[in-house]
Amino acid sequence: MMLKGPNKxxxxxxxxxxxxxxxxxxxxAQILGAPPNLRARIEHATSIHFPREIRETILxxxxxxxxxxxxxxxxxxxxxxxxxxxxxxxxRKFRVPLASVALIGSHGQTIFHQGSPSRVxxxxxxxxxxxxxxxxxxxxxxxxxxxxxxxxxDMAVGGQGAPLVPFVDYLLYRNAKIGRVxxxxxxxxxxxxxxxxxxxxxxxxxxTGPGNMIIxxxxxxxxxxxxxxxxxxxFASTGQVxxxxxxxxxxxxxxxxRPPKSCGREQFGEAYTQRLIEWGVKHRARPxxxxxxxxxxxxxxxxxAWHRYIAPRAKIRQLIVAGGGAHNPLIMAQLAAxxxxxxxxxSAALGVPEDGKEAFAFAILAYETFHRRAANxxxxxxxxxxxxxxxxxxxxxx
Amino acid sequence: MMLKGPNKxxxxxxxxxxxxxxxxxxxxAQILGAPPNLRARIEHATSIHFPREIRETILxxxxxxxxxxxxxxxxxxxxxxxxxxxxxxxxRKFRVPLASVALIGSHGQTIFHQGSPSRVxxxxxxxxxxxxxxxxxxxxxxxxxxxxxxxxxDMAVGGQGAPLVPFVDYLLYRNAKIGRVxxxxxxxxxxxxxxxxxxxxxxxxxxTGPGNMIIxxxxxxxxxxxxxxxxxxxFASTGQVxxxxxxxxxxxxxxxxRPPKSCGREQFGEAYTQRLIEWGVKHRARPxxxxxxxxxxxxxxxxxAWHRYIAPRAKIRQLIVAGGGAHNPLIMAQLAAxxxxxxxxxSAALGVPEDGKEAFAFAILAYETFHRRAANxxxxxxxxxxxxxxxxxxxxxx
Numbered sequence: 001m002m003l004k005g006p007n008k009x010x011x012x013x014x015x016x017x018x019x020x021x022x023x024x025x026x027x028x029a030q031i032l033g034a035p036p037n038l039r040a041r042i043e044h045a046t047s048i049h050f051p052r053e054i055r056e057t058i059l060x061x062x063x064x065x066x067x068x069x070x071x072x073x074x075x076x077x078x079x080x081x082x083x084x085x086x087x088x089x090x091x092r093k094f095r096v097p098l099a100s101v102a103l104i105g106s107h108g109q110t111i112f113h114q115g116s117p118s119r120v121x122x123x124x125x126x127x128x129x130x131x132x133x134x135x136x137x138x139x140x141x142x143x144x145x146x147x148x149x150x151x152x153x154d155m156a157v158g159g160q161g162a163p164l165v166p167f168v169d170y171l172l173y174r175n176a177k178i179g180r181v182x183x184x185x186x187x188x189x190x191x192x193x194x195x196x197x198x199x200x201x202x203x204x205x206x207x208t209g210p211g212n213m214i215i216x217x218x219x220x221x222x223x224x225x226x227x228x229x230x231x232x233x234x235f236a237s238t239g240q241v242x243x244x245x246x247x248x249x250x251x252x253x254x255x256x257x258r259p260p261k262s263c264g265r266e267q268f269g270e271a272y273t274q275r276l277i278e279w280g281v282k283h284r285a286r287p288x289x290x291x292x293x294x295x296x297x298x299x300x301x302x303x304x305a306w307h308r309y310i311a312p313r314a315k316i317r318q319l320i321v322a323g324g325g326a327h328n329p330l331i332m333a334q335l336a337a338x339x340x341x342x343x344x345x346x347s348a349a350l351g352v353p354e355d356g357k358e359a360f361a362f363a364i365l366a367y368e369t370f371h372r373r374a375a376n377x378x379x380x381x382x383x384x385x386x387x388x389x390x391x392x393x394x395x396x397x398x
Numbered sequence: 399m400m401l402k403g404p405n406k407x408x409x410x411x412x413x414x415x416x417x418x419x420x421x422x423x424x425x426x427a428q429i430l431g432a433p434p435n436l437r438a439r440i441e442h443a444t445s446i447h448f449p450r451e452i453r454e455t456i457l458x459x460x461x462x463x464x465x466x467x468x469x470x471x472x473x474x475x476x477x478x479x480x481x482x483x484x485x486x487x488x489x490r491k492f493r494v495p496l497a498s499v500a501l502i503g504s505h506g507q508t509i510f511h512q513g514s515p516s517r518v519x520x521x522x523x524x525x526x527x528x529x530x531x532x533x534x535x536x537x538x539x540x541x542x543x544x545x546x547x548x549x550x551x552d553m554a555v556g557g558q559g560a561p562l563v564p565f566v567d568y569l570l571y572r573n574a575k576i577g578r579v580x581x582x583x584x585x586x587x588x589x590x591x592x593x594x595x596x597x598x599x600x601x602x603x604x605x606t607g608p609g610n611m612i613i614x615x616x617x618x619x620x621x622x623x624x625x626x627x628x629x630x631x632x633f634a635s636t637g638q639v640x641x642x643x644x645x646x647x648x649x650x651x652x653x654x655x656r657p658p659k660s661c662g663r664e665q666f667g668e669a670y671t672q673r674l675i676e677w678g679v680k681h682r683a684r685p686x687x688x689x690x691x692x693x694x695x696x697x698x699x700x701x702x703a704w705h706r707y708i709a710p711r712a713k714i715r716q717l718i719v720a721g722g723g724a725h726n727p728l729i730m731a732q733l734a735a736x737x738x739x740x741x742x743x744x745s746a747a748l749g750v751p752e753d754g755k756e757a758f759a760f761a762i763l764a765y766e767t768f769h770r771r772a773a774n775x776x777x778x779x780x781x782x783x784x785x786x787x788x789x790x791x792x793x794x795x796x
Contacts, residue, residue, distance in 0.1 A: 061466075061467050062467060064466055064467070064468060065466070066464040066465070066466060067464070067465055067466055067467060067470075068462055068463070068464060068465055069459050069460060069462070069465060069470065069509040069510040069528055070462060070510050070512070070523060072465075072467065072470055072510075072528065073509075073510035073512070073526040073527060073528035074523065074524055074526045076526065076528065077524065077525070077526035077550075077553075078524070080550075080554075111467040111471075112467040112468050112470075112471035114468070114471070114472075125468060125472065126472050126475065126476070127475070128471040128472045128474065128475035129471060130467055130470065130471035130474065134550050134554070135789070136547075136550040136551040136553075136554045136789070137550065137554045139551075139554070140551070140554035140555050140785070141554075148789075149534075149789075152475075152478075152532050152534040152535065153534040153537075153538070153791065153794075155475075155534075156478075156532070156534045156535045156537070156538035156539075156794075157538050157794055369792070372792055374794070374795050385794055385795075386794060386795055387538070387794045388792040388793075388794065388795065390791075391533070391534070391546075391547075391789035391790065391791050392789065392790035392791075393551065393788075393789050393790075394767070394770055394786040395786075396551075396554075396555055396772070396783055396784060396785045396786065397772050397783075397784055397786065
């Protein structure tokens with residue numbers, strides 16, 4: 001623990017495992033105070049891969065394969081052990097004594113998420129969500145009180161259980177005088193808009209469109225699987241934008257839907273990329289031209305969303321970029337050039353390393369729950385009211 | 399809320415749904431103080447049946463049928479809604495204002511339980527347990543902080559996650575001078591032995607053998623499904639004990655295993671009953687004779703366990719009977735006759751109605767967790783240490 005001014009910060013570990021099931025992101029954070037004066041910083045962040053057979057089991061179960069109560073029960077316990085191990089390993093790596101950790105926040109592994117009722121694969125589904133990775137096991141292995149499973153409480157009050165990170169953006173970036181937008185360019189691009197002096201109900205968030213999803217898919221295709229992304233935009237930089245393709249892409253109906261809105265692989269996944277590749281073949285465009293055009297497309301969808309839905313509603317002075325896109329100089333340059341009078345910066349520059357951002361977010365959400373404060377953002381999730389998120393599992397008495 | 403002496407009791411609702419998935423038992427309790435001076439009483443108890451299709455889904459999923467993450471996710475949310483409804487309906491029925499309920503404890507619906515690693519249906523299973531019925535939904539519907547999912551925390555410290563009720567027996571029946579045994583005669587018979595002035599580590603618990611399981615199965619068979627149990631022992635009372643059958647039954651290896659031990663349908667289920675029925679046919683015994691012999695068998699297994707494993711280890715003055723067996727005058731009379739110097743009474747006589755006992759137990763376990771006190775009994779579950787059970791879900795802010 002660390003003393004700082006009149007208050008004492010506590011050390012909180014955040015754990016996140018995304019839908020790609022690559023592994024467990026661990027963030028070690030120091031958190032202090034309470035909103036509107038909450039302060040948080042990442043001390044350390046790392047990632048720990050899942051064993052291959054575990055990743056395969058997660059993906060199979062999450063992709064809707066036949067399973068059983070026994071398999072899901074076991075997987076919940078197995079992932080609890082792996083999450084607990086990840087905390088222990090990360091703390092050892094960074095020489096952080098486990099006894100100095102006051103709290104753990106664990107998102108868990110999503111194996112089903114249906115934010116609102118709908119038909120999936122021909123079957124009607126009620127809204128529900130299922131995150132596994134038994135928090136009671138994390139608490140027992142680490143000796144640290146663990147809060148897990150944050151989404152159901154938002155859904156219980158009518159929300160979609162997602163996105164939850166915008167509230168953390170709000171806590172981190174709210175400012176009495178400066179309006180800010182937190183932009184995450186992951187597979188999908190999403191923004192949290194925080195007007196100057198905003199209260200929670202004044203914050204809004206939505207998906208701008210594709211982030212790196214198309215660029216990454218194109219790189220895998222053109223490199224025959226050797227490259228997973230366009231490092232430093234090196235490949236795109238050797239190509240040129242094809243304006244007629246860019247115009248075509250920007251005409252997509254999604255960009256004219258008013259927020260709140262969200263998108264994913266359904267819109268911008270493999271089939272979409274395939275059409276781009278075919279367009280390139282037909283028009284004899286070079287692969288680097290297609291990647292350059294897709295890169296420009298991602299930047300322009302953000303600029304487009306800014307002019308349509310952000311600038312008219314809030315005076316924003318700063319754009320804070322996180323996610324893989326923050327490492328793409330073409331995207332960053334295009335944003336800076338197009339958004340006149342807006343300072344474009346990265347979350348890393350503000351002390352939040354891009355890669356630990358989500359795990360860090362769940363450390364902060366756990367901190368809020370531990371203090372029995374609501375941490376959903378109804379304007380982002382659609383919830384009818386605020387909710388205190390997560391389930392508290394106390395560590396065994398020492 | 400109720401004021402009582404210098405302390406204030408709080409109202410806690412307990413929810414239980416057993417493996418038969420008949421429905422939801424609801425107990426409304428007043429609880430006061432802390433161990434060793436915890437006091438608790440049931441104010442009201444009721445049961446609410448599951449809709450038939452829900453019961454069928456639970457049994458199918460719990461019996462190992464192919465399922466999916468989507469189905470289990472949805473069932474978790476659906477049961478959460480039904481548990482929440484059950485609290486609201488019970489409170490309306492008893493004119494208990496929801497706002498007067500301080501806390502809810504919900505066991506949930508077990509859809510998988512493997513207390514220790516083993517092979518089930520040819521497949522190796524690690525220890526794990528899965529109770530569903532989303533507590534975040536119960537908390538949102540009722541506006542009451544809800545603690546659910548009590549078993550994983552005990553398993554996380556090496557226990558079998560069961561039985562959990564012995565600790566409640568201990569809290570309710572411990573006495574500085576009087577040794578007591580709490581006997582539950584449900585499908586299986588089980589005892590919690592509480593020596594005079596015992597500390598938690600001095601309490602032990604085990605399954606004595608069949609409770610009503612064989613009697614009930616015989617009644618269903620002989621009545622061609624019309625009768626589910628032998629009301630008031632009316633049928634058995636018309637028959638006679640066949641001593642050679644009784645001797646045969648008492649020779650079962652199970653009764654010579656030293657506690658802790660547990661049994662279930664694997665030993666005393668349908669196949670076992672079938673052999674009794676065949677014995678009766680072969681020896682031309684009347685159905686009433688077989689039921690009478692089975693009734694006597696249940697009582698004698700308890701007496702046998704008493705002489706072998708209880709009397710040598712503790713001085714017991716009182717036997718407190720709960721469960722359906724407490725309504726069976728033959729069993730009660732046989733226990734009273736065989737246990738010289740022991741007062742045989744019912745939990746109802748001590749203020750705990752037999753039928754609400756388990757739901758009441760989870761109200762008490764939630765109360766203990768709410769106060770961050772350990773509530774597992776390592777001598778009963780095999781855990782390596784004490785554990786604070788359950789997951790706390792706070793109600794949304796009002």
